[in-house]
Amino acid sequence: MGFSLANIDRRVFYWILFIALMVPFLNPIGFPIKIAENTRDLYEGITGDSVEPGDVWIINFGYGVSAWSECHPGVTVCAKALLREGAHLILMGPHTDVELTYRHLLDTAKEDFDAATYGEDWVFLGYITGGESAIAQLASNMRSVYPTDHFATPLDDISMMQDVNTWHDVSGVLSSDTGDWGGYFLTMWQEAYGVPMAQIGIAMLGSTGIPRWLAGNYFGMSVGSRGGAELEMLIGEPGDAIIAMDSISVSHLLIVIAVILANVGLLLERGRGS
Amino acid sequence: MSQMLKREVVYAITGIVTVVMFLEYFFFPESQSWAEMIRTWSVIIYNISLGLGAVRLAMAHSMNVQRRRENWAFSGVLLAGLAIMLLTGLAGYFMTGQQTNNAIYNWMFVNVYTPLGATLYPITGFYIFSAAYRAFRARNIDAALMLIAGCFVILSNAPVGEAIWIGFATVGEWFRFTGQVPGMRTFALVGTLGMIAYGFRALLGKERGFYAGGEE
Numbered sequence: 001m002g003f004s005l006a007n008i009d010r011r012v013f014y015w016i017l018f019i020a021l022m023v024p025f026l027n028p029i030g031f032p033i034k035i036a037e038n039t040r041d042l043y044e045g046i047t048g049d050s051v052e053p054g055d056v057w058i059i060n061f062g063y064g065v066s067a068w069s070e071c072h073p074g075v076t077v078c079a080k081a082l083l084r085e086g087a088h089l090i091l092m093g094p095h096t097d098v099e100l101t102y103r104h105l106l107d108t109a110k111e112d113f114d115a116a117t118y119g120e121d122w123v124f125l126g127y128i129t130g131g132e133s134a135i136a137q138l139a140s141n142m143r144s145v146y147p148t149d150h151f152a153t154p155l156d157d158i159s160m161m162q163d164v165n166t167w168h169d170v171s172g173v174l175s176s177d178t179g180d181w182g183g184y185f186l187t188m189w190q191e192a193y194g195v196p197m198a199q200i201g202i203a204m205l206g207s208t209g210i211p212r213w214l215a216g217n218y219f220g221m222s223v224g225s226r227g228g229a230e231l232e233m234l235i236g237e238p239g240d241a242i243i244a245m246d247s248i249s250v251s252h253l254l255i256v257i258a259v260i261l262a263n264v265g266l267l268l269e270r271g272r273g274s
Numbered sequence: 275m276s277q278m279l280k281r282e283v284v285y286a287i288t289g290i291v292t293v294v295m296f297l298e299y300f301f302f303p304e305s306q307s308w309a310e311m312i313r314t315w316s317v318i319i320y321n322i323s324l325g326l327g328a329v330r331l332a333m334a335h336s337m338n339v340q341r342r343r344e345n346w347a348f349s350g351v352l353l354a355g356l357a358i359m360l361l362t363g364l365a366g367y368f369m370t371g372q373q374t375n376n377a378i379y380n381w382m383f384v385n386v387y388t389p390l391g392a393t394l395y396p397i398t399g400f401y402i403f404s405a406a407y408r409a410f411r412a413r414n415i416d417a418a419l420m421l422i423a424g425c426f427v428i429l430s431n432a433p434v435g436e437a438i439w440i441g442f443a444t445v446g447e448w449f450r451f452t453g454q455v456p457g458m459r460t461f462a463l464v465g466t467l468g469m470i471a472y473g474f475r476a477l478l479g480k481e482r483g484f485y486a487g488g489e490e
Binding site: 008010013014017018031032033034036064065066067068069070097099100129130131133134136137140141144145192193203206207208210211214215223224226245248249250251252253254255256258259261262263266 | 299303309310313314316317320321324383384387388391392394395396399400402403404406407408410411412413421424425428429431432433434435436437443447450451454455458459462
């Protein structure tokens, strides 16, 4: 049986992608990145006049280790930006590996966290379970969901949390997600009480998040690694997402080429058949 | 307790919880002592269910190993992983007094779980690449239109698209910000209406699966 453009072995594609992804790592290309309006809105919502020193913001790590490449660069920029504005951060997450993500953030935004003090400028509440009910409960009584922080210190003994217990005490929510948690905050915090919120989601969440941003539910939205790269450009500190953009370009271009090849092959086969 | 009585209890609990939550959310958002109490219960039940789930999982996979069912070796790996994490977590806790951030447990998590987790997602890129080739074929007009739209969106999401032709970004953005939005909003609205309808049916006892595990 001869070679057919419509039936190339899948292993060929794996090897092509593997080799092609090596190129930008060995020799960065650096395509220009245009900043999307939804990302700019997110950045403007957490900087400048939008944030007062002492404002309390929740950052929800709704992603695990597997989505670090997509979500974490955006979260890093947001944490840096908020700390530089003098905001206080409540960090928490519904993934079992939330502690790894927290420690990764301490590393990726090291200078800003080193300049801040645990318990005064940020607090890590840790793992949350209970789905939408827990998020609703968090709005009305944080201490019933988290009597202590992740390190077993009672919230009453943490200076930053002295006057923080309900949605009234929180200026905004940033939910970084691979799934539904942004939606829970949307229903239980933004729609119910009007707490400003934004999402830093994986690329797939763009289709559900963009309508919410356009409707005004989210004041901004970062979509996937691309959103992370745009945020890194906005804060002026290139990081992992900008580095990854070349690989994204190569892989996306290869996918389109694969689709074209498959369809050219299909047309040729049809031509032969007729 | 008879099946009938069991069902009545579930009816009553569901009805009371629904009414309390409904009133709190829509009419008395600042006065929520009852709702708060119920939500606290819900969080506790959720946490108990996690433990219960782990026990059930261990039991089901133990049976797989015991009876040498198909792919029983994977069940064995799962059980070994469960035991190792449980034992290292407990040992670390008793030795250091720390919860999840004790050294032994952390070592397992950082050196085993993190690389596996970080590898899992990128691997899908390879599958998507080969799947795009095998599945995205314009066998009719509908499929062709979807393919063209998809290619525009893919290229607009990557900086290389704009570098090739600025029109990729313009058209791709139109799809993202205009083309797909009405569809997603319709989907969200219909889904929500469906949930409301489901809620009413459950309250009226017309959703049999909700009450009695699918049986009358």
